[in-house]
Amino acid sequence: xxxxxxxxxxxxxxxxxxxCHADLNSKTASAERAKALIDDMEALYRGDISKxxxxxxxxxxxxxxxxxxxxxxxxxxxxxxxxxxxxxDRGIATLKLDxxxxxxxxxxxKVIKVPPSMMMGSWMGSxxxxxxxxxxxxxxxxxxxxxxxxxxxxxxxLTPQTHTVTxxxxxxxxxxxxxxxxxxxxxxxxxxxxxRQLNFTELRDYSxxxxxxxxxxxxxxxxxxxxLVIYESLDFEPVDISDSDFTLRNxxxxx
Amino acid sequence: xxxxxxxxxxxxxxxxxxxxTVLSMTGGYVxxxxxFSLTDGSYKNVIRIFTMDHTGxxxxxxxxxxxxxxxxxxxxxxxxxxxxxxxQPGVQSIAPRVFTPALAYxxxxxxxxxxxxxxxxxxxxxxxLFDKVTQGQYFDATLNADGxxxxxxxxxxxxxxxxxxxxxxxxxxxxxxxxxxxxIYIVTAIVGTRNSWDRNKVYLPLSVAQEFLSFYGKVHQYxxxxxxxxxxxxxxxxxxxxxxxxxxxxxxxxxxxFYNSMEADKRGNxxxxxxxxxxxFIGVLNTVLMSVLERTREFGVLKxxxxxxxxxxxxxxxxxxxxxxxxxxxxxxIAAPIIAWFALRGIALPDPIDMGGIEFGFMTGEFSxxxxxxxxxxxxxxxxxxxxxxxxxxxxxxxxxxxxxx
Numbered sequence: 001x002x003x004x005x006x007x008x009x010x011x012x013x014x015x016x017x018x019x020c021h022a023d024l025n026s027k028t029a030s031a032e033r034a035k036a037l038i039d040d041m042e043a044l045y046r047g048d049i050s051k052x053x054x055x056x057x058x059x060x061x062x063x064x065x066x067x068x069x070x071x072x073x074x075x076x077x078x079x080x081x082x083x084x085x086x087x088x089d090r091g092i093a094t095l096k097l098d099x100x101x102x103x104x105x106x107x108x109x110k111v112i113k114v115p116p117s118m119m120m121g122s123w124m125g126s127x128x129x130x131x132x133x134x135x136x137x138x139x140x141x142x143x144x145x146x147x148x149x150x151x152x153x154x155x156x157x158l159t160p161q162t163h164t165v166t167x168x169x170x171x172x173x174x175x176x177x178x179x180x181x182x183x184x185x186x187x188x189x190x191x192x193x194x195x196r197q198l199n200f201t202e203l204r205d206y207s208x209x210x211x212x213x214x215x216x217x218x219x220x221x222x223x224x225x226x227x228l229v230i231y232e233s234l235d236f237e238p239v240d241i242s243d244s245d246f247t248l249r250n251x252x253x254x255x
Numbered sequence: 256x257x258x259x260x261x262x263x264x265x266x267x268x269x270x271x272x273x274x275x276t277v278l279s280m281t282g283g284y285v286x287x288x289x290x291f292s293l294t295d296g297s298y299k300n301v302i303r304i305f306t307m308d309h310t311g312x313x314x315x316x317x318x319x320x321x322x323x324x325x326x327x328x329x330x331x332x333x334x335x336x337x338x339x340x341x342x343q344p345g346v347q348s349i350a351p352r353v354f355t356p357a358l359a360y361x362x363x364x365x366x367x368x369x370x371x372x373x374x375x376x377x378x379x380x381x382x383x384l385f386d387k388v389t390q391g392q393y394f395d396a397t398l399n400a401d402g403x404x405x406x407x408x409x410x411x412x413x414x415x416x417x418x419x420x421x422x423x424x425x426x427x428x429x430x431x432x433x434x435x436x437x438x439i440y441i442v443t444a445i446v447g448t449r450n451s452w453d454r455n456k457v458y459l460p461l462s463v464a465q466e467f468l469s470f471y472g473k474v475h476q477y478x479x480x481x482x483x484x485x486x487x488x489x490x491x492x493x494x495x496x497x498x499x500x501x502x503x504x505x506x507x508x509x510x511x512x513f514y515n516s517m518e519a520d521k522r523g524n525x526x527x528x529x530x531x532x533x534x535x536f537i538g539v540l541n542t543v544l545m546s547v548l549e550r551t552r553e554f555g556v557l558k559x560x561x562x563x564x565x566x567x568x569x570x571x572x573x574x575x576x577x578x579x580x581x582x583x584x585x586x587x588x589i590a591a592p593i594i595a596w597f598a599l600r601g602i603a604l605p606d607p608i609d610m611g612g613i614e615f616g617f618m619t620g621e622f623s624x625x626x627x628x629x630x631x632x633x634x635x636x637x638x639x640x641x642x643x644x645x646x647x648x649x650x651x652x653x654x655x656x657x658x659x660x661x
Contacts, residue, residue: 060433062327062431063431065433089435105437108425108427110425110427125429125433
């Protein structure tokens with residue numbers, strides 16, 4: 001009698017453990033899938049190397065401003081952005097190497113490192129933060145991912161890991177299932193209130209890749225503000241990019 | 256007339272007592288006058304210093320710029336706009352200004368500063384900026400030979416950046432259109448002292464500051480000086496009606512902290528004076544009461560021959576008023592030269608007092624009608640109050656009992 005009970009308990013335990021294991025497996029699989037999806041999305045605009053011509057429009061209730069800039073990317077870590085117009089801002093450049101970032105101002109011939117405390121600050125007065133330019137690449141490393149599939153969309157919910165330094169309480173990343181392109185990102189604060197939204201629209205063919213050409217960042221806590229990013233051209237096989245483009249020396253070069 | 260004669264004779268009956276009472280009231284009056292004169296005078300001095308220094312008598316902003324300064328809250332600075340304000344009666348001068356916080360660099364050093372864009376010519380007429388230049392030359396809005404515009408620094412900026420006249424100054428800020436404002440300027444002058452309002456300021460010519468901030472044709476502030484500083488309230492009103500789209504504030508609102516503490520200080524001062532005068536008048540009450548008690552018999556006789564109680568109370572009132580008037584007469588004679596001296600010379604303070612970066616070394620008095628008139632009213636009011644109890648007592652005297660007693 002004692003033995004029977006013992007045996008029954010054993011069977012129960014083993015079954016339960018098995019169940020747990022199976023559950024864990026599917027969870028890992030979905031996380032893996034989510035990670036792969038986000039990595040794909042992030043790689044879409046960058047490629048291994050890429051060169052883009054971007055128009056950025058900053059809209060606020062008080063003013064409206066348009067900038068043209070050239071953006072060079074190398075893998076996921078290095079980026080170089082230079083403002084081409086308006087004339088007043090021409091030559092202002094941003095260099096990003098891994099997790100570090102510098103701005104260069106040609107008028108005063110000065111390189112200023114963006115300190116960690118300024119990472120959530122606005123980049124060139126837009127609704128994008130410096131962090132958006134630097135940290136996007138590490139979404140899959142610093143967040144826990146959960147994937148939800150619907151008929152048309154993948155929705156990946158990113159929740160920060162305990163050691164992650166971030167201001168977001170949660171990010172929802174929505175991906176189009178058929179085209180495999182991002183549709184939107186929603187950023188929530190710690191109280192689960194949506195504070196900003198990034199929309200990807202207007203698919204365009206860039207040398208064989210179909211990509212949303214228009215990014216719209218809407219900070220929901222600042223009515224009337226938004227920033228548009230339009231990819232005028234995007235070249236994934238630029239011939240004139242080398243490692244020397246991503247150096248502090250190049251940042252300060254006159255052009 | 257008879258009553259006056261009677262009252263006059265009565266107060267002359269006890270000459271020594273009258274003189275002493277008059278003197279104590281005179282003392283109270285002179286003290287009040289001096290205190291009024293000194294507080295009003297020294298505050299007026301401070302007010303004059305800071306209104307002339309940078310505040311102006313009236314400031315005009317757009318919306319709530321005064322409470323929440325945001326770089327994009329600008330006034331459209333057209334010649335017509337300036338003309339409309341300047342042509343208001345009583346407005347002596349007008350100075351347009353632009354403000355923004357910025358980071359200043361020189362070599363490897365940097366410091367936060369406040370940029371003030373001023374019109375070099377108009378600013379001279381409205382603030383003392385021109386007089387505050389301690390080293391170098393007051394600037395203008397022209398390019399120098401190397402193609403740089405000039406800037407004037409507060410002494411604090413110059414010291415923390417360790418730069419001087421002729422050195423380069425780099426400024427970085429956010430423009431009104433959200434862009435990054437950045438440029439190099441050449442220091443042409445150092446302004447102010449270590450304690451002054453300007454110690455962390457960088458002055459740029461107005462047009463240069465507007466270009467720096469991409470803030471073309473706009474200003475944050477008009478600062479006005481008036482012909483008569485006492486007309487602030489009235490002219491603020493008329494400007495506010497003339498400029499419905501802008502916010503017009505008198506200096507009392509711009510420097511609200513100072514104004515409120517000044518008012519509180521004045522109120523406290525007046526309360527102290529009230530207590531002193533009250534003590535003086537306890538003595539006066541004693542005198543009047545004494546003289547009434549002494550004359551109980553006389554009042555009895557007056558009543559007996561048909562005087563009305565009101566007449567007798569009136570007699571006491573007139574006597575007290577005569578005492579008060581005499582003391583005021585003496586008081587004015589004593590106070591006037593002293594106050595005149597205070598107003599003209601003032602007391603030199605051993606250590607100049609620093610009030611919000613504005614130093615004043617002399618405590619000067621105010622010589623005006625108000626300084627003499629307000630204490631006068633106070634003394635008269637107390638004299639009336641103090642004559643009520645003895646007056647009632649005298650009026651109530653019963654002739655039979657009064658004449659029966661001795």
